[in-house]
Amino acid sequence: MRTSTGKTEDDPIDSVDEPAPAAPAPRSAGVAVLTRLIVVFVVLAVAGGGVWLVTRASTPEASPTTTEIPALQVKAADVRPGSVVPAGGAVVAGGADPQTPPQAQSRSATGSATLSQWAGQVAAASGVPARALTAYGNAELAMRANQPNCKISWATLAGIGRIESNHGQYAGAVLGADGRPSKPIIGVPLDGSSGVQAIGDTDGGRYDGDAGVDRAVGPMQFIPSTWRKWASDGNGDGLGDPQQIDDAALAAARYLCAGGRDMQSPSGWWAGILSYNNSTEYAQKVFGLADGYAKAAQSVRKQG
Numbered sequence: 001m002r003t004s005t006g007k008t009e010d011d012p013i014d015s016v017d018e019p020a021p022a023a024p025a026p027r028s029a030g031v032a033v034l035t036r037l038i039v040v041f042v043v044l045a046v047a048g049g050g051v052w053l054v055t056r057a058s059t060p061e062a063s064p065t066t067t068e069i070p071a072l073q074v075k076a077a078d079v080r081p082g083s084v085v086p087a088g089g090a091v092v093a094g095g096a097d098p099q100t101p102p103q104a105q106s107r108s109a110t111g112s113a114t115l116s117q118w119a120g121q122v123a124a125a126s127g128v129p130a131r132a133l134t135a136y137g138n139a140e141l142a143m144r145a146n147q148p149n150c151k152i153s154w155a156t157l158a159g160i161g162r163i164e165s166n167h168g169q170y171a172g173a174v175l176g177a178d179g180r181p182s183k184p185i186i187g188v189p190l191d192g193s194s195g196v197q198a199i200g201d202t203d204g205g206r207y208d209g210d211a212g213v214d215r216a217v218g219p220m221q222f223i224p225s226t227w228r229k230w231a232s233d234g235n236g237d238g239l240g241d242p243q244q245i246d247d248a249a250l251a252a253a254r255y256l257c258a259g260g261r262d263m264q265s266p267s268g269w270w271a272g273i274l275s276y277n278n279s280t281e282y283a284q285k286v287f288g289l290a291d292g293y294a295k296a297a298q299s300v301r302k303q304g
Helices: 027-058 115-126 130-146 154-165 224-230 245-256 266-276 280-303
Strands: none
Touching: 115 130, 115 280, 130 154, 130 245, 154 245, 154 266, 154 280, 224 245, 245 266, 266 280
16 A cells, blocks of 8 residues: 545635725834844744744654665565465464464463464464564454454464565564564655556644655555545554554454455455555565465464
C-alpha cells in the first residue's frame, strides 16, 4: 500500500470589507506605532521559530529508505493467482487473549502459552524477529475476536512485513521492545518517476516528512491517506502510529479484511494481497513467505 482519524481540511476564510482610509497620524504617534510593530514582529518571529523547531523535531526526516519494494531477493512462489492459499498457521491455538495488549500478554499466561512465548519459539524456526511475530500474532487474535469470518493469518501479515520493511529492520533499523524501529521507515517519493506511482501530498509531511508528495511509512508501508482511514491501536496505548509495528500490523489486517473478505479462501486471499499492492509478482512473493512461515510454526508445534 504503499496507502479513528481527524479531518485536515482548512477552515474557509470569510472576506471582509476594507475600512475607509484614516487621517494621517502625527509623526510622533507614527513612530510609536512603528516601534510597537517592530517589537511585535520580533516576538512573533522568535515564537514562530520555536514552533518550527518543535514541528521539525517531531516530523520524520524524508529519506529513500525502502527502495527495495518488493524485496528483490525474495523468490516469487510458482503458484497461479487465485488457485490456492498459503499453509495455515494459527497463533498458539487459543493460547493468548486477543483483548490483551502484547506487553501484558508477555507477562500473564492465558492458556498453553503466552503470545510472547509462542513468538519466541516461532522466531527460532522462521527467522522472523520475535517482537515482529508478537505484533503479527496479536493482529490475528484481534481480528479473530472482532472479524472472525475474515480468518486473517499472522503468517500473511509476516509475509507482507518481510517485503515491505524486513519486519521493521530496513536499512539498518532495529525494532525495539516498544515495537518502533530505531529510525523512521520512510519510502521513496511517490512522484511518478520510473516505476513509482504519482501521489500528491495528503498529510502536509506529518507522517512522511515530505510536504511535496506522499511516501509510504512504517513497517507495513502505509500511504498517509490510507493510514488515516485504517489507523489502529494494536498495543493499547490509545494512539495509532504507523511506525509502531503493533499498530501497523493491526491496520494492515483490517485493510485486508475489508468488505467481508475471507482471507482463507483462494479468491479472498489473492484479492486482499493484490489490493495491498496490485502486482502478481508481489502477491506470489507474499505467498511464498507466508507459506514458509506457517510451515515453520507447524514444525514447532509438532516438536512441542
